[in-house]
Amino acid sequence: MALPKDVMIEIFTEIQESLQYAFVQRAIIAGCFMALGCSFLGVFLVLRRFSLIGDGLAHVSFATVAVALLLDAQPIVVSIPLVALASLVVLHLSENARVHGDAAIGLVSSFGIALGVIIASTAGGFNVDLFSYLFGNILSVSSLEVWLTIGISLLVVLVTTLFYHDLFSITFDEDYAQVSGIKVKVVNRILILLASLIVVLGIKIVGTMLVSSLIILPAISALQIMRSFKATMALAGVFAVASVIVGIFTSYVLNYPSGATIVMVNFGFFVGSFVLDRFIR
Amino acid sequence: MSVKLLEIRDLSVQYRGVEALNGVSLDIDVGDYIGLAGTNGSGKTTLVKAILGLVPFAGTISFQSRSLREFVATKHIGYLPQKMSFLDQRFPATAKEVVVSGVFCCKKFPKYLTRDDYKAAFQAMDILGIADLANRMIGRLSGGQQQRVLLARALVHSPQLLILDEPTEALDPQSRETFYSTVERLNKENGVTVLLVSHDIGSIGKYASKMIYLDRELVFYGTFEEFCKSSKMTDYFGAGQHIICHKHQ
Numbered sequence: 001m002a003l004p005k006d007v008m009i010e011i012f013t014e015i016q017e018s019l020q021y022a023f024v025q026r027a028i029i030a031g032c033f034m035a036l037g038c039s040f041l042g043v044f045l046v047l048r049r050f051s052l053i054g055d056g057l058a059h060v061s062f063a064t065v066a067v068a069l070l071l072d073a074q075p076i077v078v079s080i081p082l083v084a085l086a087s088l089v090v091l092h093l094s095e096n097a098r099v100h101g102d103a104a105i106g107l108v109s110s111f112g113i114a115l116g117v118i119i120a121s122t123a124g125g126f127n128v129d130l131f132s133y134l135f136g137n138i139l140s141v142s143s144l145e146v147w148l149t150i151g152i153s154l155l156v157v158l159v160t161t162l163f164y165h166d167l168f169s170i171t172f173d174e175d176y177a178q179v180s181g182i183k184v185k186v187v188n189r190i191l192i193l194l195a196s197l198i199v200v201l202g203i204k205i206v207g208t209m210l211v212s213s214l215i216i217l218p219a220i221s222a223l224q225i226m227r228s229f230k231a232t233m234a235l236a237g238v239f240a241v242a243s244v245i246v247g248i249f250t251s252y253v254l255n256y257p258s259g260a261t262i263v264m265v266n267f268g269f270f271v272g273s274f275v276l277d278r279f280i281r
Numbered sequence: 282m283s284v285k286l287l288e289i290r291d292l293s294v295q296y297r298g299v300e301a302l303n304g305v306s307l308d309i310d311v312g313d314y315i316g317l318a319g320t321n322g323s324g325k326t327t328l329v330k331a332i333l334g335l336v337p338f339a340g341t342i343s344f345q346s347r348s349l350r351e352f353v354a355t356k357h358i359g360y361l362p363q364k365m366s367f368l369d370q371r372f373p374a375t376a377k378e379v380v381v382s383g384v385f386c387c388k389k390f391p392k393y394l395t396r397d398d399y400k401a402a403f404q405a406m407d408i409l410g411i412a413d414l415a416n417r418m419i420g421r422l423s424g425g426q427q428q429r430v431l432l433a434r435a436l437v438h439s440p441q442l443l444i445l446d447e448p449t450e451a452l453d454p455q456s457r458e459t460f461y462s463t464v465e466r467l468n469k470e471n472g473v474t475v476l477l478v479s480h481d482i483g484s485i486g487k488y489a490s491k492m493i494y495l496d497r498e499l500v501f502y503g504t505f506e507e508f509c510k511s512s513k514m515t516d517y518f519g520a521g522q523h524i525i526c527h528k529h530q
Contacts, residue, residue: 166385178335222373223373
């Protein structure tokens with residue numbers, strides 16, 4: 001059912017007006033780059049059964065934000081090294097200890113949440129700042145965060161391009177990749193460190209609770225309909241960027257929370273891909 | 282006169298203090314088709330891993346007279362792992378993408394694929410009769426087709442030694458026959474040296490020219506006929522156990 005013409009015009013006018021605001025421009029730029037970085041990493045992480053790494057690291061970042069707020073420091077400055085360290089712990093546990101990857105993520109994740117809650121309660125309970133990191137607010141990203149997001153996302157795109165063949169080989173068959181002389185451990189560490197960087201930046205945009213959706217949803221939506229690896233990565237990128245743009249405008253027009261709206265749009269893409277796949281097959 | 286491809290001398294491997302292989306010495310000649318048999322835990326996979334440079338070992342392994350401690354032989358070895366039972370049906374890769382990934386072993390960073398690499402991939406697929414599957418999704422192929430795609434991946438960089446690690450475990454009898462016939466053709470017509478790891482002594486006897494039997498140490502190395510007649514093997518299997526060998530036509 002199409003919307004009446006006057007309603008459509010009103011929506012477009014509102015969207016056009018929104019683009020004049022610097023905070024909306026920053027949100028779209030940061031969101032699109034973030035989405036691109038998340039989706040590229042997402043394809044590798046989802047296929048390697050590391051989907052929930054985003055969730056786990058986001059929970060750790062909840063603790064690191066609490067630490068930063070307690071110390072009155074910049075959350076991003078505290079979070080990046082600590083979350084990167086946590087990501088290496090997850091990898092080390094899954095490679096060397098008798099802990100499966102998902103259990104290692106669960107272990108670090110629950111530790112992060114527990115630590116965050118203890119720090120928050122020690123500091124006098126949850127305050128508004130910490131709450132904003134739980135659900136994120138893309139419309140409040142600063143210029144510095146925009147530049148950081150662009151930098152990190154371009155780094156993700158560059159690294160996944162340079163290491164594409166190694167990443168493909170490891171994702172498809174890790175043992176064979178090792179036999180082929182690919183430095184599997186090194187590439188794994190690079191992948192997980194990039195994931196930790198993108199998660200730290202992502203919590204500002206969609207929040208701790210939803211950041212993993214930016215990693216998982218575009219990837220699994222593209223996996224529904226694509227038959228080759230490169231095409232899957234490309235479509236995941238398209239879904240992710242489109243979800244941010246549509247999500248931000250929808251949240252602006254309907255006055256919904258932006259992070260949750262982006263996730264809902266992503267979910268819509270997944271449902272669409274799922275149905276389309278049934279028709280293609 | 283036979284030319285040595287692989288020389289193994291006094292090879293020993295330990296995992297956390299437990300001996301997996303002890304004092305194994307043997308030679309593999311160019312053009313050999315060798316079956317590697319033994320019970321579970323006998324060291325078959327450990328021997329393969331040592332040749333591939335994946336485990337630390339004592340002793341020496343030389344590939345074309347060059348010690349594996351000094352150079353990486355993976356460029357010259359094609360490896361087909363055990364059937365990938367974990368292969369995700371939805372993995373978004375075409376057969377062509379999987380086959381061409383076999384050339385990554387021979388590339389330096391940053392790796393990129395050339396037209397020649399794709400040509401080599403198509404040639405390998407053509408040899409194995411799967412060229413028409415090039416653009417099909419790997420997860421949607423039958424078990425036998427998937428195994429031939431993985432074999433093409435092992436062959437794409439024209440290796441001198443092909444190591445097949447229990448390659449037909451998950452295949453039906455017909456696919457198994459097709460697979461072994463293909464490998465036999467590669468050995469006889471293309472001169473690829475083959476090391477076939479298998480529990481299936483019958484298949485080894487049917488296709489391989491020589492046989493290695495391991496039990497953490499070298500129990501037997503010789504032709505299949507010698508294996509059948511070996512009093513050493515009769516002693517090894519124990520009284521009341523017989524090795525029944527019959528010739529396949």
